[in-house]
Amino acid sequence: MPTPSIRIAIIGGGLAGASLGNALIHIPQLDVHIFESAPEFSERGAAIGLSRNAQHALQQFIPSAMELLSAAGAVPMRSSRLMIGSGPQAGTFVCDVGEEELQSSSPAEPALVVHRASFLRELLAPIPQEALHANKRVTSIQSTSIGESITFHDGQVETFDAVIGADGVFSVVRKHVVSDQEWTGTPSGFWDCRNLIPYDRARAALGDEYFEVDRQYGWAGDGSYFLHDVLEDRTVVQCVMSGTEKESPPNRIHKLTRPFLKEKLGSWLDGPIAGKMIDLLIDQPNPEGYSSWEHKNTSTYTKGAICIVGDAAHAMTPWQGAGAGQAIEDAMIMGTLLSQVFSADDIPKAFGAFDAVRKPRCQRIIDSSRETGQIMCGQHPDVSLDAREMKEALKAKWGFILGLDMAQHQEDALEMMRQLRNN
Numbered sequence: 001m002p003t004p005s006i007r008i009a010i011i012g013g014g015l016a017g018a019s020l021g022n023a024l025i026h027i028p029q030l031d032v033h034i035f036e037s038a039p040e041f042s043e044r045g046a047a048i049g050l051s052r053n054a055q056h057a058l059q060q061f062i063p064s065a066m067e068l069l070s071a072a073g074a075v076p077m078r079s080s081r082l083m084i085g086s087g088p089q090a091g092t093f094v095c096d097v098g099e100e101e102l103q104s105s106s107p108a109e110p111a112l113v114v115h116r117a118s119f120l121r122e123l124l125a126p127i128p129q130e131a132l133h134a135n136k137r138v139t140s141i142q143s144t145s146i147g148e149s150i151t152f153h154d155g156q157v158e159t160f161d162a163v164i165g166a167d168g169v170f171s172v173v174r175k176h177v178v179s180d181q182e183w184t185g186t187p188s189g190f191w192d193c194r195n196l197i198p199y200d201r202a203r204a205a206l207g208d209e210y211f212e213v214d215r216q217y218g219w220a221g222d223g224s225y226f227l228h229d230v231l232e233d234r235t236v237v238q239c240v241m242s243g244t245e246k247e248s249p250p251n252r253i254h255k256l257t258r259p260f261l262k263e264k265l266g267s268w269l270d271g272p273i274a275g276k277m278i279d280l281l282i283d284q285p286n287p288e289g290y291s292s293w294e295h296k297n298t299s300t301y302t303k304g305a306i307c308i309v310g311d312a313a314h315a316m317t318p319w320q321g322a323g324a325g326q327a328i329e330d331a332m333i334m335g336t337l338l339s340q341v342f343s344a345d346d347i348p349k350a351f352g353a354f355d356a357v358r359k360p361r362c363q364r365i366i367d368s369s370r371e372t373g374q375i376m377c378g379q380h381p382d383v384s385l386d387a388r389e390m391k392e393a394l395k396a397k398w399g400f401i402l403g404l405d406m407a408q409h410q411e412d413a414l415e416m417m418r419q420l421r422n423n
């Protein structure tokens with residue numbers, strides 16, 4: 001049994017960092033530490049959807065993943081129904097998103113909806129306390145002859161054999177991997193806001209017909225999109241509005257007022273959903289929406305013994321609910337590669353192989369997700385707000401995300417590392 005002699009620092013303890021921690025913690029030659037800037041490890045926001053590929057990837061490095069998800073209170077999302085919300089076809093059913101992929105999988109494996117904080121809690125539970133370091137914000141990294149020296153906001157400096165940045169879309173670690181031009185993300189052209197509403201109130205406002213079956217509803221329309229779904233054992237309904245924006249406001253914040261929403265929703269106001277959703281979204285203290293940012297293109301995920309994963313590497317728009325799933329796939333591949341690394345000198349080869357197999361897949365999803373948003377908001381040059389056209393355009397959108405062969409993906413990564421070692 002090798003001693004844990006290779007020291008790895010994971011920066012960021014969100015879903016990407018915690019998933020990666022699970023993938024690396026049992027590799028005997030690694031000494032893994034996770035550093036989180038917040039005073040405690042925590043997740044903001046409501047629910048997250050984990051599609052089939054995310055569940056499969058998680059099972060590769062946590063054999064009891066389904067028990068873990070069950071302990072986190074995950075529930076199946078049987079369907080996500082898309083309707084048209086504005087224009088001449090307002091109220092028309094488009095399709096049940098991803099339904100064909102679901103039916104073609106055997107046995108059918110629905111996506112799971114899980115509360116973010118509960119999922120993070122369960123992901124952190126198996127990681128030893130001595131490996132978790134909260135209140136440790138990384139300010140810079142310097143490559144030295146003895147390794148990667150990390151400076152924290154409190155002045156402490158620690159040296160590791162490798163650093164993996166899982167520190168989100170505004171990653172500090174990313175700064176040490178890519179050029180200044182590529183470092184910061186860019187506005188994606190979309191914004192969103194949300195509110196959590198007690199179930200009875202949301203049901204009374206939106207109408208019984210949308211609550212007869214547990215399913216998510218999406219409403220596509222001109223320049224905007226609504227979503228509502230039932231969470232937390234049918235006690236809470238999550239209401240979301242997304243839309244297009246020409247410019248991202250300062251600090252990414254849109255102040256939500258009734259006139260602002262009415263102006264955004266002009267042609268929706270005669271339809272079946274906009275007025276009700278405005279009432280539900282505005283009914284919260286200090287209502288705000290946020291521009292979403294993304295990494296449109298990233299030339300590399302690695303430099304030497306530094307690598308980036310999750311949103312730090314490939315922040316994407318939420319239109320295909322795929323970001324966390326990609327972070328989990330990252331963790332799977334990183335675990336596969338680093339389990340074969342027995343000397344710190346070999347780490348850049350593992351990171352090179354990670355970059356080679358993960359970047360094309362994540363880039364494809366980034367582009368697909370943005371295009372899906374354009375379709376949902378009636379902004380796609382070739383797809384109008386017509387139920388048949390939209391159904392056709394969305395048909396091919398989920399198959400390549402859900403259908404990844406995890407064993408093959410891991411084998412591809414190992415083969416790439418073999419090639420890099422032989423070069």
Ligand SMILES: Cc1cc2nc3c(=O)[nH]c(=O)nc-3n(C[C@H](O)[C@H](O)[C@H](O)COP(=O)(O)OP(=O)(O)OC[C@H]3O[C@@H](n4cnc5c(N)ncnc54)[C@H](O)[C@@H]3O)c2cc1C
Pocket residue numbers: 011012013014015016017035036037038042047048049050051054136137138139166167168169170171172192292309310311312317318320321322323324325326327
């Ligand atoms: C509206 C919306 C809906 C979404 N829905 C889905 C969905 O249904 N399914 C899905 O798969 N994905 C979804 N996503 C995407 C998903 O939420 C993200 O891809 C995922 O949470 C990213 O996790 P992360 O750990 O990479 O980044 P983050 O969650 O941003 O975590 C980064 C962590 O790093 C810490 N940190 C930052 N800087 C430092 C530093 N300098 N030093 C130390 N620590 C630091 C932060 O405090 C944070 O804890 C959605 C995203 C949005 C915006």
